[in-house]
Amino acid sequence: MCIMNFKRLEHTLGKLNTFSKQGQGINRLAYTDEERQATQYIIDLCEKEGMEVNVDTVGNVIARRKGTNSALPAVACGSHIDSVYEAGKYDGTVGVVAALEVIRSLNDDNIRTEHPIEMIVFACEESARFGFSTLGSKAMAGLLKKEDITNLKDKQGISIQREFSKYGLNVNEIKEAERSKEVFKVFLELHIEQGPVLEKEGKQIGIVTGIAGPTRFKLQIQGQASHSGSTPMNYRKDAFLGAAEIALTLEEAAQSEASRGTVATVGVCDVNPGAMNIVPGMVEMGIDIRGISIESREVVIKELYHAMQRIEKQRELKMSIIKLNDEAPVKMDENMIDSIKETCEQYGNTYTLMPSGAGHDVMNMAQLSPSVLFFIPSRNGLSHNPEEYTSLEHIAMGAFLLKEEILKHAKVSQKLVR
């Protein structure tokens, strides 16, 4: 029992990562040809394993392995395969190929379970392309309204509506992707840590207690474009210098909230018109503030608002801010956490309990069913980076744990001896 083929897993992961637009890293952004082709590759593999596969109206893939009792709710697991720009090979993909390997190994061993097992590949987990994250799991959990996404456009101005049409999906039928609580028994997500904690602490598994939902803002700063040579310093309304002050103030505010785990990031800063000899007239910033404590996150957000008022006045700038999204921290299921702890102890895997600074599809699935997330280490804590790396040994450990937990919840009903 529990014989898994990690060479096969490694091969599937390698093949999956050939679906990428050229670049320094992986570029398989949501609703692009590369991502949709990769999705089809996974669908084909699932069908080969005898699973029933459906793609819902937002592009989530739901692959189902029948249980012996068709009346029982599903034990579900999954992750995503879309990526950020210049991404690594492991973020999301590990959870998908590990789930597939669980199914394959059950088939190899002719193990049947009472509960059906579902493997889900969520669409558009990353916000990189459309500034909107975990779109697929939000739709599945009934947390998505049509108005949330109809006006989304990528950097090139391509609308999400156009991409939906291109791939046979439908913005008007979002509600059809919604599923009910009754169909799930539990949901499990295996993911790489994307941070340095496990490596620093020398642990193999991170069992996540809660997920910090991000609050995101778009901040537009309006100054006055003018000639860089002939505008004396004291007559300037330099939008970029306002942006610089905002970024440093945010850093300071997050640092003073470090003990409560809150982080703040300016990942986007577009300077207009963007020429050497023009004082910047307008800047658009993307701000991401996260914490597992709502109170702490609010402290940083208040600091942002105060800084805006102060800098607007001092520099004679005009700032306008839009809150793009605001997700509450989500707790993971305590029984499932205890179950993973037990399994780790049983097999001698070291683990730590930790929060997740990154958002994941599991936080939406937690609205539908008891859910849990667990991590395997990322080398140097790197993720969203071409140098992202998790060893096959750690992936195997995660996949093994995933299989053990799935079998606990899905209950082995019979094993056919060959």
Next chain:
Amino acid sequence: MCIMNFKRLEHTLGKLNTFSKQGQGINRLAYTDEERQATQYIIDLCEKEGMEVNVDTVGNVIARRKGTNSALPAVACGSHIDSVYEAGKYDGTVGVVAALEVIRSLNDDNIRTEHPIEMIVFACEESARFGFSTLGSKAMAGLLKKEDITNLKDKQGISIQREFSKYGLNVNEIKEAERSKEVFKVFLELHIEQGPVLEKEGKQIGIVTGIAGPTRFKLQIQGQASHSGSTPMNYRKDAFLGAAEIALTLEEAAQSEASRGTVATVGVCDVNPGAMNIVPGMVEMGIDIRGISIESREVVIKELYHAMQRIEKQRELKMSIIKLNDEAPVKMDENMIDSIKETCEQYGNTYTLMPSGAGHDVMNMAQLSPSVLFFIPSRNGLSHNPEEYTSLEHIAMGAFLLKEEILKHAKVSQKLVR
């Protein structure tokens, strides 16, 4: 005598500004279809006035009106018609259409001069497209080496070499654009101020005593891209925060040198990879530092270097800086300054002596011949901006002054009474 047709000037200026790529302002960047078409429009008008027109190997237009004594050196004037991104309608163009109106009015009145008169339209004055300014006048003054420009590319990665070929110009024949001191008697440039001084002081004409040459840098800051949610603040190597500190330090340094007129600008800041949920891993900044005092400019540059060292260490970033160009301040000719002062006094125009914070083609032409630059006011000091505005009244005043000065230097030899 001295009857000029300012309605005609206004019409030509309006027509010239129809050559622009669509945008909020004027977009007629160096070596684009729009700029080359505008150049052809001016060539046609010059030929209609009986001038002999040549385009040199870098795209400068030299239109010559014969003098009665062909052995005498030319009285030259001119400016440019290329623009920055989202520019105004007056920067450069005013000096060109005013020069053309001088020629037209001389023809109207059948006025011949002893010296030939040259009207020059300089190519690629603005650095906006290729990060290299006053290319045409540098080539003419023998200040341009082939190596200075062969590797230049615009934001889209299009090389200047490709554009040269496209428009029948030749990077390998730069030296053929060079001209000797003997061919010029004087050079005059009329330009809008592009700053707030004339308006603030309530003067009509700014007579420029010297031009602050810019020192320009490209600064690359290398940090470490990482996940914005799962990288604690103290483990980050955020390249953008390093850039923010550099920009604010530069501002402070320039402010403390304000009495000596030095200014510093970060007009370009490209954040990579540029996504909401990734801590910036790399930033490229464009820095422009100018002063009429070399010593003062060096103070600011030293501050930049100190800040780089400090921030590299504190934030564990790696910075590399390239000096793109470094132009010395240039003095204008004292006799020509006195001559303009006299003319202003004669006609009751108010004027002030002032430095020019912006670079102009005249600073290169000053290597070939006694030269002068004079300004007319810019409303609100705005330039390099769609809202740039100079009234027709002020343009007429500048064109009139240009004609008076040209006639003084070129010497009227005969006037045919009709």
